[in-house]
Amino acid sequence: MKKFKSLSITAAILAIGITTATLSALPASANYVESCYEQNCTVWFSHTGDLQQWTPPINARNMTFQVSGGQGGKSGGQGGRVTGTLSQIPSTLYVAVGGAGVTGQSANGGFNGGGPAGSGSNNEGSGGGSSDIRLSTNVESRIVVAGGGGGRGAGITPTASPGGGLIAAAGKDGQGQGGGGGTQTSGGSGGLANGTGTSGAAGSLLNGGKGGSSALYGGGGGGGGYYGGGGGGSDTDSSGNDAGAGGGGSSFADPLYTSNITHFTGVKSGHGMVMIEYQLVPLFQSIGAQTQLTNSSSIDFQIQLSDPFPGFSASNIELTGDLGTCQPGTLSGSGTSLVYTVTDCVDGEVGISIPANSIAEQSYSGPEITQSSAMVTVDRTAPTVLEITQEDSELIIPITEPVLQPQVDNYSFTSSNSACQVDSVAASSAQLWLVTLIGCEGSSFSFTIVANSVLDLAGNTGPEADTSFAVTVPEPAGSAVTPVISSVAKPPNVLGVPARERSPLVSLETLPTQDSEVTQAPTQRRQAAQSVITASTAADPVNSSLGWTVGLAIAGVLLLAAGLSLKRRGISDLLVG
Numbered sequence: 001m002k003k004f005k006s007l008s009i010t011a012a013i014l015a016i017g018i019t020t021a022t023l024s025a026l027p028a029s030a031n032y033v034e035s036c037y038e039q040n041c042t043v044w045f046s047h048t049g050d051l052q053q054w055t056p057p058i059n060a061r062n063m064t065f066q067v068s069g070g071q072g073g074k075s076g077g078q079g080g081r082v083t084g085t086l087s088q089i090p091s092t093l094y095v096a097v098g099g100a101g102v103t104g105q106s107a108n109g110g111f112n113g114g115g116p117a118g119s120g121s122n123n124e125g126s127g128g129g130s131s132d133i134r135l136s137t138n139v140e141s142r143i144v145v146a147g148g149g150g151g152r153g154a155g156i157t158p159t160a161s162p163g164g165g166l167i168a169a170a171g172k173d174g175q176g177q178g179g180g181g182g183t184q185t186s187g188g189s190g191g192l193a194n195g196t197g198t199s200g201a202a203g204s205l206l207n208g209g210k211g212g213s214s215a216l217y218g219g220g221g222g223g224g225g226y227y228g229g230g231g232g233g234s235d236t237d238s239s240g241n242d243a244g245a246g247g248g249g250s251s252f253a254d255p256l257y258t259s260n261i262t263h264f265t266g267v268k269s270g271h272g273m274v275m276i277e278y279q280l281v282p283l284f285q286s287i288g289a290q291t292q293l294t295n296s297s298s299i300d301f302q303i304q305l306s307d308p309f310p311g312f313s314a315s316n317i318e319l320t321g322d323l324g325t326c327q328p329g330t331l332s333g334s335g336t337s338l339v340y341t342v343t344d345c346v347d348g349e350v351g352i353s354i355p356a357n358s359i360a361e362q363s364y365s366g367p368e369i370t371q372s373s374a375m376v377t378v379d380r381t382a383p384t385v386l387e388i389t390q391e392d393s394e395l396i397i398p399i400t401e402p403v404l405q406p407q408v409d410n411y412s413f414t415s416s417n418s419a420c421q422v423d424s425v426a427a428s429s430a431q432l433w434l435v436t437l438i439g440c441e442g443s444s445f446s447f448t449i450v451a452n453s454v455l456d457l458a459g460n461t462g463p464e465a466d467t468s469f470a471v472t473v474p475e476p477a478g479s480a481v482t483p484v485i486s487s488v489a490k491p492p493n494v495l496g497v498p499a500r501e502r503s504p505l506v507s508l509e510t511l512p513t514q515d516s517e518v519t520q521a522p523t524q525r526r527q528a529a530q531s532v533i534t535a536s537t538a539a540d541p542v543n544s545s546l547g548w549t550v551g552l553a554i555a556g557v558l559l560l561a562a563g564l565s566l567k568r569r570g571i572s573d574l575l576v577g
Helices: 522-533 541-569 571-576
Strands: 004-008 032-037 040-045 052-054 060-068 079-086 093-096 131-134 142-146 258-268 273-280 284-289 299-305 318-320 327-334 337-343 348-354 359-361 364-366 376-378 389-391 394-398 411-415 421-429 432-438 444-449 467-472
Touching: 040 052, 060 131, 060 142, 060 258, 079 142, 131 273, 142 258, 284 348, 337 348, 411 421
Parallel strands: none
Antiparallel strands: 004 032, 032 040, 040 273, 052 093, 060 079, 060 273, 079 258, 093 131, 131 142, 284 299, 299 337, 318 348, 327 337, 348 376, 359 364, 389 394, 394 432, 411 444, 421 432, 444 467
């Protein structure tokens, strides 16, 4: 959609988006009109009799100018013109539009340097003012100047000198001499008088010289310029062509700020004029997604422009980063608000970039430098709870990626003891939870991370299934039963051998003393014998002899007991049996 905008500062100061001029400390006399058709804009400055301040848009590019000086009075010489390009665009410009000269005795010259007319017949013309563009209010800061035309002298004088050119034309001679034209280094010389009147004054920086005066015919004023033209000489002779015309003012262009300069002489009638044309190169005011982390497979990158960019399309956009499976998307929206959608993304990082000068639009291209968005991290993997471990009264729960703070609904807990409870569940870090238990000594319990209850920073939920830890907590070490150790009696001193040198005691089965006990089963007697045989011995010789002695004595006792038993039962019975 095409657009047309205009701004008139005579009525009000308006701010219309980024495509209109931003004004500050503007004089009350400012009078310019700014209009834009699509990206092409023009500013017209007309004569106000004062400096006008203008601030170019920050995205103004390819700025050209046309500066014309004012015409000299009494239909004098027309103003010069300078056209070219501002190779540097200052942040603020000051514009002076030259006023046209007027007719009259000692009439003031046009605004911005026109020389006053001489006096004599009340038919003298003053010089036209120059027009210029400046960096400040000082004359020395002028970077473009178009000279004004010289005024005609009184009487029947020929056409006055036009303004403009690096060396302006001199004023035409009557009987009084015409003033000289301004140059790049000095003002034009004043014209000599004819008769008893005064000569014209020389021009100077900016200002044209005053025309000479007499009792009959005054000279024309010099035109304003980079250097002004000289005033024409007066005439006191009533016959002839009468007084001289003023010289034209010179033009100027600063090579540090301008290029492609062309000078014209004598092209502007009436007041001067300044016109500036430029193109608005759209600025990428912002580019990026609304989030830097997402679990979505598609990402919308918002692109905000200062102005519409007709040549901009999805083909001008490149994907950057660890793309994974992300696919180039589509460009939607209109005007200055656009959206570029990237699709089919899995885990990774993705951004967009618009290379410098990749967008061509007629005589300009953009952006001036590569525009890139911040990276967006795509995380579509659910968090997983790793193996839960226990240290004393804490459960340690590691998680595969950063997650949100734990909540009550993240877990469940059961215990065989009502006193066994979860005291707290807290994040030691974004990937580590600590569970503190109380009253769980000697209790069995189960702690479970509930499936799909844990949320990572991208919005994924996990784990896919319940993750549990079940344990039976043993009794504390202080409550265990201490083993009871039975004491052993101190053995007697046998055969004068000290206790520390004796063999270990032999377990002996007490022999019965009654008949019923003597008649025990052979098995019992075998056990008694075995108790004798399994007695431990020592390698010590003394202990070894003692052991044999005791053993033989016991064997003798046993044999004696057996004999007595046989005797009591009777030998004959045994034989018969």
